[in-house]
Amino acid sequence: MPERLPHLPEIISVETVARARLASLGLTLxxxxxxxxxxxxxxKGCEIERAAVFHSINSVVSVDKKxxxxxxxxxxxxxxxxxxxxxxPENSADMILVRSSAYYYTKTERETLEILERLNRILKEGGEQRVHPARFGHILEALMAENPDFRNARAKQPNKRSAKDLNIIKFNDNLANLRTVDFLKQRGIFVKKQEGLEPNAEANFKEYLSIPKF
Structure with a gap:
């Protein structure tokens, strides 16, 4: 239990962030x-753990490089x-949440597989990984190599992107989602691609992956 619980206005803000992050993974607090x-x-700022503890839920452990x-x-x-x-320890977690981290920034297939295998070992039997967005970084890298317009659109600051840039990004993000599922299925890994609980999520950010222990 933390030494100090946040003040009420602070926890309301923390809980809003936590619930939005969980909703993108198809979960409630x-x-x-x-x-x-x-x-x-x-x-990052441990919003999910902090909100959980405020509601006497002590299952969450926050993980980050710093x-x-x-x-x-x-x-x-x-x-x-x-x-x-x-x-x-192996077989020690019921669920692993991976949101906008780890898989999303992989550059190579090997790097993705290293993360996949490491997290899979930590999962208990019957456990699962929830991953958002529903695409792996090395697959985005491959698509950018195939399509310079996609690379150029992604390289721009968000407020500098044209409607054409946004359409290119959306199309290729959704293609990356499909290729990510194929990548896992080709390795015999059963995976579900599902929509999160956020009603206003952009089309290319609506889906998450549910990857059970394999």
Missing amino acids: EELANKERVLDIGA FPSSVLASGMRVVRGDAKSLDL
């Missing part, structure tokens, strides 16, 4: 109470580490 251990990879000093001083259950080399 309350569902975490049914898990013994949930790893939040790329936890944390703000305020988080380290707060008593949160944090693990500092990289997803590729995470030193946690």
Whole structure:
């Protein structure tokens, strides 16, 4: 239990962020109470863990390469580490949340597989990874190599992108989602691509992956 709970206005803001992040993964905060251990990879400010603890849900462990000093001083259950080399016991997590981190920034197929295998070992039997967005970085890299217009559109600052750029990005993001599912299925990994709970998510950010232990 943390040494200090946030003040009410602060926890309202934290909970809003936490619920939005969980919604993108098809989850509610309350569902975490049914898990013994949930790893939040790329936890940043530990919003999910902080909101969970405020509601007496103590299953979440925040994981990231580094944390703000305020988080380290707060008593949160944090693990500092990289997803590729995470030193946690095998079969120890019921669920692993990977949102806009780890897989999304992989450059090569090998790097993706290293993360996939490492996190799979940490999962308990019957556990699953929830991944958002529903695409892997190395597949985006391959698409950018195939399509210079996609690379150029992604390289622009968001406020500098034209309607054409946005359409190119949306099309290729959705193509990357399909190729990511194919990539997993070709390796015998059963995967579901599903829509999250966020009603206003952009079309190319609506879907998440559910990857069960294999």
